[in-house]
Amino acid sequence: MKKWLLCLAAVAILVILQLTGIDLLLLSGPIRSGPYIHQIVILVGINIILAVSLNLINGFTGQFSIGHAGFFAVGAYTSAFVISVLEKSVRAVLVFLPEFGQNAVLLLIGLSAGAILAGIAGLAVGIPSLRLRGDYLAIVTLGFGEIIRVLILNINAIGGSRGFTGIPHLSNFFWVYLFVLVTVVVVHNLVYSSYGRAFISIRDDEIAAEAMGVDTTRFKVTSFVVSSMFAGVAGGLFGHFTMYLHPNTFTFIKSFELIIMIVIGGLGSIEGAILGAILITVILEVFREFGPYRLVIFSITMILIMLYRPQGILGSKALFRRKQKVLTTR
């Protein structure tokens, strides 16, 4: 029950910030805030959605997928395309609504379309490839991510190699963090349910899971599709924030960045994925002033963390693990 209150409070804060138009970051004194910091904060939110959803398949279900950028791209382009086609007619129908209402409806349409198509892509990739294990699955998903990128490069209607321009600015701090909240709550609830136990059992021992009645293929696909759908949502939010999409954003390097986030934070921990997403996004920006040495410093940081904390910063610990009622009396 308390959790619901916490979520409600978070939503309320987001709504107030949105309505009053106060940019939380512009208020902060010591740090010279501005559009740059604002953009990083948005990026952090989007990366949290991506990392937490990727953690569902990589961390909890134990299937090593490195194609998350592909689903991210599918969501981004689908949402942008759907809105570019529908914007005029939707605004005409909703003429009675104020502009932010119209924007909200448009964004939700775009995000749903992005999520659905990314989910379908997840299903299409998942059904044949989740029979594979370990390295083989990794290679297939890596290939899938690249196929998506090359496809986009060659479709003229969505800009091809010129990039997709003129995407309306619909998402903002409010929407990004609303969906961060939705993602975290959904993944958390899934993980602490019969489904979550099934996911983790597949990670621990597939043969035993199957013998205990868990249809492993089906649950792997379920986890893959849910994960892809959230990547699609993140894509939609991203496109409607940057207002410009280019296939180069969605290379396998993006997928690896996400994997680094969840590994650094701790595979199989929601809080770890959040922490990882924040850390990696911020570190990459902080080191920007070192110019060409940025990635060197970044790599050294990674190596050090892996040397001294191979299980990730939080390990598989859950800071806010649901307290299990223990009925035993001893």
Added chain:
Amino acid sequence: MAILEVKVCVKQFGGLVAVKDLSMSLNAGDLYGLIGPNGAGKTTVFNLITGVYTPEEGTIALEGKEIQGMKASAIAALGISRTFQNIRLFQSMTVLENVKLARHVHRKQGLVDAIVRSSVMQTEESEIERDAIELLKIFHLDHLAQELASNLPYGSQRRLEIARALATKPKLLLLDEPAAGMNPQESLELMHLIRWLRDKFDLTILLVEHNMKVVMGVCEKIQVIDYGETIALGAPAEIQDNPKVIEAYLGGA
């Protein structure tokens, strides 16, 4: 009527015939032992029954329904559960979660129920938890409920595996060397436990075991196989004196 009916099953691995024309028939309530020397094909038989392997020939029927070729998870849902020769617990889950997972086949909650934590899901979860703790109590594991399964001592891990298998509410329970690695005292307790479980849960139990004391002590019917073929079938006393069995175990003169 036979609860499990295996008819002339054949399983080959490349050129090796692991199980050859094997037939077995278990009646409801049987405590049935399957024994044989190392490499006789006992575990392969288990894997055939539980759907890990599909037999090349022959049929396997549970309560008259043919199950060969079905997925292992589907067979588990029909009411066959098992333990493993080399323990296969879910290491990163707690003892309690291991047992709770096994209730998966009977779940009523859908994906949406789980996401919104609907009342269906919540009542089911507390039901599952209550049942799981009941089961753990039977195996004296309830005080370890929140412990990671991998932290348990060997004997407790074996008992937990049985508890987990029972949580699927099976009609037929397959125990693959449950007494492996146990000392005489523990084996003795296990024998009593197996009998007691059969009566309490209305089970049919098929047992593979190397410990002859356990097999002879607990099973009412024993089938001996060697090189995938049945060489003897009968009550423990008959088996002990069967020359073929003695030859299989001790070698021909």
